[in-house]
Amino acid sequence: MNRTMLVELVLLFLGLATPTETISFTGITASHLTWNKGDNIAITCSFSAPIASAALIEITDELYDLAENTAQAGTTAVIIMFTAMASRNQVPLKCKSGGTVSSSSITFTINSMEREQQNVFYHKGFHTSYFISRTGGLFRTCMCMSRVYKNTPKDVTTLGEETTISCVTKTDSVSITWQYKNKLGIPENLDAGSIGFSSQSTGSKLSSVTTPADDVEKIDGNQLICTATFISGSSQGTLQSTFTFYMYRVWWVSGVSAVALSTPLEVGCQYIVNYAVGDPTVTWTLNDNAFTPAQTAAITTENVNDINKKQVYKVPTAQFTDTGTYGCKAAYGSKTVTSEPRSIYVRGSSAPQSNMFLKDGDSSTAIKCVFRGDKPRKATWKGSNGEAYASSETVVIKEEYDPTAFTHAITLTRVPWRPENRDVYTCEATYSDQPSPQSTTIKVVILSVKLSATSTIMERMFEYSITCEYAKDGTSKEVITWSKDAIEFTADQKKIISKGTPADSINFKSEVYTVTQVTPSDSGTYHCQVAYNSGKETMGASTNLRVRGGEDDKTIEAPESGKTAYLTCKVFGDAAHSVTWYNPEGQVIVSGETYEIAPLNHVQSPVAINIAKLTVKVTDSNTAGKYECRMTWRSGIPNTSKQLIELKLKDSGGITTAVIVGVVIAAVVVIMLLSIFIFFCKKRAKSCQKDEVHGNINTASEQI
Numbered sequence: 001m002n003r004t005m006l007v008e009l010v011l012l013f014l015g016l017a018t019p020t021e022t023i024s025f026t027g028i029t030a031s032h033l034t035w036n037k038g039d040n041i042a043i044t045c046s047f048s049a050p051i052a053s054a055a056l057i058e059i060t061d062e063l064y065d066l067a068e069n070t071a072q073a074g075t076t077a078v079i080i081m082f083t084a085m086a087s088r089n090q091v092p093l094k095c096k097s098g099g100t101v102s103s104s105s106i107t108f109t110i111n112s113m114e115r116e117q118q119n120v121f122y123h124k125g126f127h128t129s130y131f132i133s134r135t136g137g138l139f140r141t142c143m144c145m146s147r148v149y150k151n152t153p154k155d156v157t158t159l160g161e162e163t164t165i166s167c168v169t170k171t172d173s174v175s176i177t178w179q180y181k182n183k184l185g186i187p188e189n190l191d192a193g194s195i196g197f198s199s200q201s202t203g204s205k206l207s208s209v210t211t212p213a214d215d216v217e218k219i220d221g222n223q224l225i226c227t228a229t230f231i232s233g234s235s236q237g238t239l240q241s242t243f244t245f246y247m248y249r250v251w252w253v254s255g256v257s258a259v260a261l262s263t264p265l266e267v268g269c270q271y272i273v274n275y276a277v278g279d280p281t282v283t284w285t286l287n288d289n290a291f292t293p294a295q296t297a298a299i300t301t302e303n304v305n306d307i308n309k310k311q312v313y314k315v316p317t318a319q320f321t322d323t324g325t326y327g328c329k330a331a332y333g334s335k336t337v338t339s340e341p342r343s344i345y346v347r348g349s350s351a352p353q354s355n356m357f358l359k360d361g362d363s364s365t366a367i368k369c370v371f372r373g374d375k376p377r378k379a380t381w382k383g384s385n386g387e388a389y390a391s392s393e394t395v396v397i398k399e400e401y402d403p404t405a406f407t408h409a410i411t412l413t414r415v416p417w418r419p420e421n422r423d424v425y426t427c428e429a430t431y432s433d434q435p436s437p438q439s440t441t442i443k444v445v446i447l448s449v450k451l452s453a454t455s456t457i458m459e460r461m462f463e464y465s466i467t468c469e470y471a472k473d474g475t476s477k478e479v480i481t482w483s484k485d486a487i488e489f490t491a492d493q494k495k496i497i498s499k500g501t502p503a504d505s506i507n508f509k510s511e512v513y514t515v516t517q518v519t520p521s522d523s524g525t526y527h528c529q530v531a532y533n534s535g536k537e538t539m540g541a542s543t544n545l546r547v548r549g550g551e552d553d554k555t556i557e558a559p560e561s562g563k564t565a566y567l568t569c570k571v572f573g574d575a576a577h578s579v580t581w582y583n584p585e586g587q588v589i590v591s592g593e594t595y596e597i598a599p600l601n602h603v604q605s606p607v608a609i610n611i612a613k614l615t616v617k618v619t620d621s622n623t624a625g626k627y628e629c630r631m632t633w634r635s636g637i638p639n640t641s642k643q644l645i646e647l648k649l650k651d652s653g654g655i656t657t658a659v660i661v662g663v664v665i666a667a668v669v670v671i672m673l674l675s676i677f678i679f680f681c682k683k684r685a686k687s688c689q690k691d692e693v694h695g696n697i698n699t700a701s702e703q704i
Helices: 003-014 293-297 491-495 657-684 690-703
Strands: 025-030 034-036 040-047 055-060 065-071 077-083 094-097 109-111 113-118 124-132 139-147 164-169 174-181 187-189 198-203 206-210 223-232 235-244 250-254 258-260 265-272 281-286 299-303 308-315 324-332 335-338 342-350 355-359 367-372 378-382 395-402 407-414 423-430 438-447 449-453 457-459 464-471 479-484 497-499 508-515 524-532 537-550 554-560 565-572 578-582 595-597 601-604 608-616 625-632 640-650
Touching: 025 094, 040 055, 040 065, 055 077, 250 308, 250 324, 265 281, 265 324, 265 342, 281 293, 281 308, 293 299, 342 423, 342 438, 367 378, 367 423, 367 438, 378 407, 407 423, 438 464, 438 524, 438 537, 449 524, 449 537, 464 479, 464 524, 464 537, 479 491, 479 508, 491 497, 554 565, 565 625, 565 640, 578 595, 578 608, 608 625
Parallel strands: 034 109, 258 342, 355 438, 457 537, 537 640, 554 640
Antiparallel strands: 025 040, 040 077, 055 065, 055 094, 065 077, 113 164, 124 139, 124 235, 164 206, 174 187, 174 223, 198 206, 223 235, 250 265, 265 308, 281 324, 299 308, 324 335, 324 342, 342 367, 367 407, 378 423, 395 407, 423 438, 449 464, 464 508, 479 524, 497 508, 524 537, 537 565, 565 608, 578 625, 595 608, 601 608, 625 640
């Protein structure tokens, strides 16, 4: 029930109107039975007789009332305008007045056209449909907003993609043509090869065109017009669809993928000046971090043409911090377009130590070289002879690239490092796009100090020497320091140090310390310290010397016979294992009635001395004589050392045998002289008297 009928029922209910007359329909007609979708169709409903009063006449498909018009009193027909719709194709239509519906009906063929897009990357367009009617000269324009949908989830893809746009009709008898209209409004047929569009037809109901790739001038702000002409008998209708494109795009246009450290770096980001929005807001990122104010200040904007602009980021001297993934974003109002990621590497080597000092025999320390930037095609270690090293049983080479830190490390380890490995090592990195390799050098010095001595155990009064052999520095003069028992050599000790001649004079030097006759005071710990790299690196070696030997032989006068005597034996050197005493007859002494042996004692003050004591309980002629003290060590040469001690007894009468013998001899001599004197006196001087002789004898006795 429509609005008019509802009003009439209300009036009837209130008694303010009379019932509407019943109209008898005689027919329903139209000028054509084939129309295009959107055409205005003029339908005529005829009555059997003039109507008495004005009446509302409708067109219906029995389910819905589609159109209406008012028939004036006295008329026998009314014209009702109906817009052709695809949904009403081949649907019977009738005239209707109140509850009366005409028995006759009319059926139309409605031509229609639809458009399809495939992989469309344009954001929004306008769809305009034009209607041209051959009957009645009516003209109607529909301006409708429509989105251009895409098959991909991205809002905008890069401009390199071709885009296919199609016009589809639902009737076979149709002719479809395409036109390209630029921003100046000048149309061109797509048959013109200079336009760059390709046109193809896949059937009588479908026609498609493909946009040119990488040609923003033919797309942004321009239009494609699809015109479909329908022919049915003598009837003809034309429909048009217009596609207007607005382009969003940002892309990289300049800059190399890698630059050397401290050289200029330049990268450009180009973008489209959108026909509808204008210049976008462009922002830069490095490794997903927004540019700093200093980086932003290094960006300049340049005009490419009336459609494109670009921003250029320039760095006069690139640093390692400029390495990474660059991003460029263009914001067209609420729409943001992001460029593909752009990786730029700053190549160079992290400065290693110019000199590296390793210890002789080290098998774990590696020399390391680190290149910054992208991964090199090849990285090698070379010696001073130019030959590249390869991994072997004694050489281990490893490589590792860190894509996060943009570092490529290559290490070399010798198993083990030896003094002959001292060399200048060169690390090289080769890149495919760079003719000459990047390189860095490191000088390796092997620290080695060795002490060799005549022996660690010496017998006193023999010659002793220590040789300190050390590896050459090659970077600075080595400084040698000698010490004994942690005390630096005295000036006198330094005077007897001489230069040695090592077997490998290419890699080593040596010094020799010589003592012609060692004494117990020469015992101790000797140390040779070598300072490398101007004293920054040191290494040393030590050796011990033990001088063994007893004191000089000695004589001990024992107390008078029957008394106790004590013999003390002193032997220098480290602690002896045992001591053995021998009596004057060469027999081993054991503790008992005659002798007592005290335990062996070792004293360190100021030199090491082994002290042994023997007690002779009763001295007599049997115990007097030479005793031998012999000490023994478990190891080392000499492993024995001895000392001789002579024990002498004192005479018990107070007059020694020597004195008695001397007196007897003197008396004999005196008597002989006296006899001779008397003989001469009797012969020559008879006057000599006896008293004088006695006086002379008494005098001689007193002298004796």
